[in-house]
Amino acid sequence: MPRTPESRPEPGSAPHPGVWSRHTSWVLCVVIIAFTWVDTLDLGYFSPWMLGCRILWAAGMMGYTLLVDRVPASWVAPLTDVNVIISTVCILGLARGQGGIGTAYFTMVPVLPLAVSLIHRRRLRAALVSGAVGSVGTVVLARQAGLAPLQAITWVSVVMGITVLSAYFSHHAVEAQEAEEQARLERARRESLEALALSEHRRAQSEKLAIVGRLAAGVAHEINNPIAYVGSNVDFVRNELTAPREVDREELAEVLAETRVGIQHIRQVVSDLRGFARMDAHEPTPCSLADVVADAMKLASLRLKHVALRRVEVPTELPEIFVVRQRLVQVVLNLLVNAGDVLEAHRAEGGEVRVTGRCEQERVVLLVEDNGPGFAPHVLPRLFEAFFTTKGPDKGTGLGLTLSRELVEQFGGTLTASNRPEGGARLRIEFPVRRDEAAPEEEPPTEPEDGARGAA
Known part of the structure; x- marks a missing residue:
C-alpha cells in the first residue's frame, strides 16, 4: 500500500516525500x-x-x-x-x-x-x-x-x-x-519578519546617507566659514603674544570667546549630521512635532541657503505623536531638501519654503509647502513610485518619497501630495493623536485658540 500524499505534487514535479514512487x-x-x-x-x-x-x-x-x-x-x-x-x-x-x-x-x-x-x-x-x-x-x-x-x-x-x-x-x-x-x-515567519526589518533598516539608512551626500556642499560651507575666522583669530592671538609689547588681555579674551563660538558651531554641525546618519532608536516613543521639525530645519538649513524665506509655524502645544523620532526627522528633511532642489533648479526669485503644523479633529497635520512650479499632471500620480524621479542621477535616487510614505504609514500616518491653489507644491503628513493626549486637550476651552495663534 503506497502512502497517501499529504498534498499532491504538480504534474511533472518531484513526488512528495510521503508517496512511494x-x-x-x-x-x-x-x-x-x-x-x-x-x-x-x-x-x-x-x-x-x-x-x-x-x-x-x-x-x-x-x-x-x-x-x-x-x-x-x-x-x-x-x-x-x-x-x-x-x-x-x-x-x-x-x-x-x-x-x-x-x-x-x-x-x-x-x-x-x-x-x-x-x-x-x-x-x-x-x-x-x-x-x-x-x-x-x-x-x-x-x-x-x-x-x-x-x-x-x-x-x-x-x-x-x-x-x-x-x-x-x-x-x-x-x-x-x-x-x-x-x-x-x-x-x-519570524525569520522573514526579521529579514524584512533588517532590509528596511538598511534601505532607510542608505536613503539617509544619500540625503547627507546632497547636503555635503552646504556642510562644507557651514564648516569653512567658522574655520576661516577661527584660524584668523588663532593667528591674531599668536601675533599678539609674540609681539614685544604689552598684551591687551581683554581684547585677547574677546577674540578667544569668538573662537570658542566658532568651534562650538562646527561641533554642532558635525553632531547634527552624525546623529542623523545613525539610527539607534527602533521603537516608537512619544515626541513633539515641533522638536522634530526643529531638528529637520537645522539640517535642511545647509541645503536651503538660497531660499529667500523659510517659515516654520509649528506650535509647541500640539499633541504628541507616537513615532520613531529620527525616522520622522528623515521624512521631514527629505521633503525640505526636495523643496530646496526644486526652487534651486527653477532659480525662482523670492523662493519660499513653509512648514506648518496644526491639529484637525483627532489628527496632527504637518504641511511642507513651497512656491515653486508645483507637480506636473503626469508626475503627480507617480510621485510615490519607487525609483521614479524627475531629477538627475546626482540629485536623487527615486526612493526618497517612497520610503518617506512607508515610514509614515508604519506609525499609522499618511503622506499625500498636491498642488497649492496659489501655485507650488504641498506635502501633507497626518498622524493620529495619542489617545492619552486627546482627553487633556479637550478640557481647556482656550487651547484651540492658542493653537490657532501659534500657527498664525
Whole structure:
C-alpha cells in the first residue's frame, strides 16, 4: 500500500516525500506475486487461489499509485479506503488459503490497522476501515474453522483492540506533525519578519546617507566659514603674544570667546549630521512635532541657503505623536531638501519654503509647502513610485518619497501630495493623536485658540 500524499505534487514535479514512487510500487508488486513459490512450498502444491489473491493485492496497490496523483482532492480519501479494503481482503484470503486462523498470514490481520496508520498518517479513517474489514474477516474465518464462540470473540477483540490503538497513535502522530509544522511555519515567519526589518533598516539608512551626500556642499560651507575666522583669530592671538609689547588681555579674551563660538558651531554641525546618519532608536516613543521639525530645519538649513524665506509655524502645544523620532526627522528633511532642489533648479526669485503644523479633529497635520512650479499632471500620480524621479542621477535616487510614505504609514500616518491653489507644491503628513493626549486637550476651552495663534 503506497502512502497517501499529504498534498499532491504538480504534474511533472518531484513526488512528495510521503508517496512511494511508481518504481518502488512496481518492485513491491513483483515481490508480492513472486512469493507465490513460498506458498507452493508451504502448501506442497500450487494454489491458484493464493496466486489470485496476490495478483489482486498487487493490482490494487499499483492502481492506487497510478490514480492518487490524478484524481481530485475530494476523491483521495475514498480511493485510500478502497485500497485498504483490497489489501485487507487479500491478506484474509491468503490466510484462508493457508488454513485460516492460526496461520502465518493471519498474524498480519491484527497488525494491519497499525501498519495502515503508519503509512497513511493523515487518514485516520483508513485505519478504522482496515480494522472493521479485518474484524468481519476474522468472524468469517472463525466460523469456517468451527472455533468456539469464546475463541472467535478473543480473536475479534485482538483485532479491534489493535485498531483502537492504531487510531489513537495515528491521531497523536498527526497532532505532533501539525504542531511541528506550525512551529516550523512560525519560525520561518519570524525569520522573514526579521529579514524584512533588517532590509528596511538598511534601505532607510542608505536613503539617509544619500540625503547627507546632497547636503555635503552646504556642510562644507557651514564648516569653512567658522574655520576661516577661527584660524584668523588663532593667528591674531599668536601675533599678539609674540609681539614685544604689552598684551591687551581683554581684547585677547574677546577674540578667544569668538573662537570658542566658532568651534562650538562646527561641533554642532558635525553632531547634527552624525546623529542623523545613525539610527539607534527602533521603537516608537512619544515626541513633539515641533522638536522634530526643529531638528529637520537645522539640517535642511545647509541645503536651503538660497531660499529667500523659510517659515516654520509649528506650535509647541500640539499633541504628541507616537513615532520613531529620527525616522520622522528623515521624512521631514527629505521633503525640505526636495523643496530646496526644486526652487534651486527653477532659480525662482523670492523662493519660499513653509512648514506648518496644526491639529484637525483627532489628527496632527504637518504641511511642507513651497512656491515653486508645483507637480506636473503626469508626475503627480507617480510621485510615490519607487525609483521614479524627475531629477538627475546626482540629485536623487527615486526612493526618497517612497520610503518617506512607508515610514509614515508604519506609525499609522499618511503622506499625500498636491498642488497649492496659489501655485507650488504641498506635502501633507497626518498622524493620529495619542489617545492619552486627546482627553487633556479637550478640557481647556482656550487651547484651540492658542493653537490657532501659534500657527498664525
